[in-house]
Amino acid sequence: MASQRTLLVIGGCGNLGRSVISKFKSNWNIASIGLNINNESNKNIILPQNQSASQxxxxxxxxxxxFSPSYDAIICVAGGWNGGSIKDSxxxxxxxxxxxxxxIPSILAAHLSTHFLRKNGLLVxxxxxxxxxxxxxxMIGYGLSxxxxxxxxxxxxxxxxxxEGSTVVTILPKVIDTPQNREAMPDSDFSTWAKPEQISGLLKMWAEGNNLPKTGSFAMLNVQNGSVVPEFI
Amino acid sequence: MASQRTLLVIGGCGNLGRSVISKFKSNWNIASIGLNINNESNKNIILPQNQSASQxxxxxxxxxxxFSPSYDAIICVAGGWNGGSIKDSxxxxxxxxxxxxxxIPSILAAHLSTHFLRKNGLLVxxxxxxxxxxxxxxMIGYGLSxxxxxxxxxxxxxxxxxxEGSTVVTILPKVIDTPQNREAMPDSDFSTWAKPEQISGLLKMWAEGNNLPKTGSFAMLNVQNGSVVPEFI
Incomplete structure (x- = not known):
């Protein structure tokens, strides 16, 4: 049996992070970095809330x-949204x-990739x-970040x-179908929102070397016919 | 006699900030925000080093x-450079x-402009x-910032x-002719570097409503024939 592939997920406790770990766990060894434990992950690294990244x-x-000397894929799905204008106090x-x-999690993903990503690996x-x-x-803070x-x-x-040979892909979600977003926008047409498990499926396809876009790709995640379809921009 | 125009400089103690204040002081009232006092400024606001901007x-x-209910121009010349790769520990x-x-100083300049910039004012x-x-x-940190x-x-x-009517211009210096840069790059041709007083002269022309580029302009500061010439990109 071939050795299992190894995944590092940054943000393994968010909606998208939990979905990625669920999707990959059948045949990958997974390390999760996050603010909490993800019980489906083989290894959890909990970030101390009172320390900065440099610490x-x-x-x-x-x-x-x-946990592993190197990783086949490093996926950063940490993130969040808030609104607010530049004028707000x-x-x-x-x-x-x-x-x-x-x-900060994206810089962490980039930094770790230079140290731990395997040749021909994937950074998302x-x-x-x-x-x-x-x-x-x-949404000035969100936009700038x-x-x-x-x-x-x-x-x-x-x-x-x-x-050598590594691929960097950036996913560009619009609205992700999470309980929080449904609650915040109850009158929306949820069928136009990308589901976390659809995005995770796309990421697993790419991470396993199937239909992988070229490095430097930015993939807008459109929903068509109930499927998430990347539009490369 | 017409009332004096009022300038806010953010970063009034750096090489460029000191030059801006010297250039404007003959006929503008000037407030400086910085880490130290600028003796040529009419008003100094010293940022506490142990507090964050939100504080x-x-x-x-x-x-x-x-100092003034509103300002004719708000110029942010705070800044700095350091090198380093994403791989560095x-x-x-x-x-x-x-x-x-x-x-952070740029967000401060933007925020203050929404509260204090006069109609038809200039934000740089x-x-x-x-x-x-x-x-x-x-120069990963510099680039991202x-x-x-x-x-x-x-x-x-x-x-x-x-x-209403405000103009936002971004200057894009290459190497500025400062003592620190001369020391760091002693073998360079200094005649190709923009001098702070040349940049300040350009800013004063714009701030006084002369030959002002349209809002949203980005001005690469090229040096030609001993003069700083903006190239709008």
């Missing part, structure tokens, strides 16, 4: 190394939160379909620090 | 308001520093000519929170 990154690397709080949940970032070529008035993620992804796709 | 923003607004420290000196951001359309391997500044500038140019 915990060394410990994270030690724990990852003890709490603009720095909302920006800071978005920066913490969207940018989670961007935002809604802010590509759109100004982000009413996701622009930084897109820029990081573009850089990693041509980075000399990445292992 | 000091309210106090900054009170002090600005007491200190990547989060270098990123964090660049984020603090480049992104300082971006980076070197990272436009270039991956930023060897300046991409966020460019995105913020694009958003502010179309923001409904900005006063």
């Amino acid at each position: 915990y990154v060394s410990e994270v690397k030690q724990q990852l190394k003890s 709490n603009v720095f709080e909302t920006y800071h939160k978005m920066h913490s949940v969207n940018v 970032f989670t961007g935002a379909g809604g802010i590509i070529n759109n100004p982000c008035h009413d 996701k622009v930084a993620v897109h820029s990081l992804a573009s850089t990693m796709a041509v980075s000399k620090d990445m292992p | 000091y923003v309210s106090e900054v607004k009170q002090q600005l308001k007491s 200190n990547v989060f420290e270098t990123y964090h520093k660049m984020h603090s000196v480049n992104v 951001f300082t971006g980076a000519g070197g990272i436009i359309n270039n991956p930023c391997h060897d 300046k991409v966020a500044v460019h995105s913020l500038a694009s958003t502010m140019a179309v923001s409904k929170d900005m006063p």
Whole structure:
């Protein structure tokens, strides 16, 4: 029997992270980095909430190394959304939160990939379909943080620090069909929203080397006929 | 005699900030926000080093308001550069520093503009000519932070929170002729570098309503025949 492939999920406790781990667990060894334990993951690294990334990154690397010397795929699905305009008096709080949940985990994924991704491995970032070529008035923190993620992804796709043959793909979800989003937008047509398990299925196909887009791709996740269809932009 | 115009400089103690204040002081009232006092400025707001922007923003607004109810121009020339690759073990420290000196002051400038900029006023951001359309391997923190500044500038140019008729321009310096840069790159041809006083002259022309580019402009600062010539991209 061939040795199992090894996956690192960053954000393994969110809606999308839990779905990715469920989807991959049948035939992958999985390490999860997150704020909580994911019971379906083979290894959990819990980020200390009172420390900055510069404080915990060394410990994270030690724990990852003890689980596996290298990883076939590193998927960053950590993230979050909040609204708010640049004029709001709490603009720095909302920006800071978005920066913490969207940018820092993406930098962590990129950094870890330069140390742990296997040759010909896959690195996935989670961007935002809604802010590509759109100004982000009413979600200034979210917009700025996701622009930084897109820029990081573009850089990693041509980075000399990445292992040979690696592929960097950024998914650009629009609205994901989560309980929280249904509650926030109860009058929407949910059939137009991408389900986490559909996105996870796409990621597993790619991670197993099937129908993989070229490195540097940005995939808008459109829903057509009940299926998530990537539109490469 | 017409009332004096009022300028807010963010980063009034850096090389470019000091030059801007020197250039404008003959006929403008100037408030400076920075880490130190600028003796040529009419008003100084010193940012506390042990507080985050969310902690000091309210106090900054009170002090600005007491100096002038509104400002004709808000110019953000705070910033800094450091190198480093995504693979470096200190990547989060270098990123964090660049984020603090480049992104946070720019968000502050944008936020303050929505509250204090006068109708038909000018908001200037300082971006980076070197990272436009270039991956930023060897200066990952700098690159990501300046991409966020460019995105913020694009958003502010179309923001409904900005006063009527306002103009947002982003300068894109390449290497600025500072003592620090001469020391770091002693073998360079300094005649190709933009001098702070040349950039300040350009900013003063624009701030006084002369030859002002349209809002949303990004101006690469090329040096030709000993003069800084904006190339709009």
